[in-house]
Amino acid sequence: MIDFHAAAVEVTAPEGRLTILHPATLTLAEPRISVIGANGSGKSTFARLLNGLVEPTSGSVRVQADSWLDTVTDGAAVRRRVGFTFSDPGAQLVMPTALEDVALSLRRRYRRRTERDEAARAALERFGIGELADRSVHTLSGGQRQLLACASVLATDPAILVADEPTTLLDLRNSRMIGDLLMSLPQQVVLVTHDLDLAARADRTLVIDEGRVVFDGDPAAAVAHYRGLA
Numbered sequence: 001m002i003d004f005h006a007a008a009v010e011v012t013a014p015e016g017r018l019t020i021l022h023p024a025t026l027t028l029a030e031p032r033i034s035v036i037g038a039n040g041s042g043k044s045t046f047a048r049l050l051n052g053l054v055e056p057t058s059g060s061v062r063v064q065a066d067s068w069l070d071t072v073t074d075g076a077a078v079r080r081r082v083g084f085t086f087s088d089p090g091a092q093l094v095m096p097t098a099l100e101d102v103a104l105s106l107r108r109r110y111r112r113r114t115e116r117d118e119a120a121r122a123a124l125e126r127f128g129i130g131e132l133a134d135r136s137v138h139t140l141s142g143g144q145r146q147l148l149a150c151a152s153v154l155a156t157d158p159a160i161l162v163a164d165e166p167t168t169l170l171d172l173r174n175s176r177m178i179g180d181l182l183m184s185l186p187q188q189v190v191l192v193t194h195d196l197d198l199a200a201r202a203d204r205t206l207v208i209d210e211g212r213v214v215f216d217g218d219p220a221a222a223v224a225h226y227r228g229l230a
């Protein structure tokens with residue numbers, strides 16, 4: 001569960017103060033929530049507020065894991081419970097091999113190296129990329145990196161997953177695989193996407209336009225609203 005209370009984001013740009021997200025008050029309780037909108041409308045800003053990667057300049061964003069946590073004052077605890085995958089997986093893959101990358105995200109949970117590597121290998125298998133365990137992340141295709149980034153984040157078993165354009169780099173087969181996976185996870189999922197078919201599979205869809213949530217509700221109606229804007 002996620003709660004926005006008059007949360008807004010302003011930045012300082014050469015042309016002065018800009019509001020990139022106007023105050024939003026909403027509660028996200030549905031298991032699958034999709035966020036759609038044009039390039040530059042504010043979707044990533046909205047998504048990054050959910051785990052404190054972006055802090056609201058006014059208002060607040062709180063997430064409920066075991067208790068309610070504020071994304072600013074409880075930032076580290078929020079980031080342990082809210083997993084985030086970036087549209088560019090290169091931004092989050094930091095270790096030389098696929099296995100080491102997943103193992104890194106498991107270092108808090110498993111102190112012993114052998115247990116950690118075993119759990120990391122199991123996470124890779126779950127995503128159908130077990131055979132890539134010992135490959136250098138630099139030799140992976142864009143789609144394989146995206147799958148690895150998802151495996152690394154989900155291996156930590158976050159309470160909520162925020163996925164920012166997780167299928168952008170993927171071919172049809174892998175987009176379907178990631179889409180099916182996101183729709184079947186036990187965690188709450190907030191998904192930012194330009195894939196309107198995938199967005200429509202959510203329980204609730206937000207449309208963001210010029211920094212405002214301009215539609216919030218039924219996914220099919222949201223997609224129709226977005227098409228109307230375009």
Ligand SMILES: Nc1ncnc2c1ncn2[C@@H]1O[C@H](COP(=O)(O)OP(=O)(O)OP(=O)(O)O)[C@@H](O)[C@H]1O
Pocket residue numbers: 011012013020037038039040041042043044045046
């Ligand atoms: N730190 C910043 N300083 C100035 N402008 C910013 C900053 N962060 C974001 N913006 C601007 O805010 C707007 C919203 O950006 P955001 O990345 O949230 O859009 P988006 O909807 O995710 O776009 P896309 O679909 O292209 O990824 C854009 O115009 C962007 O240039």
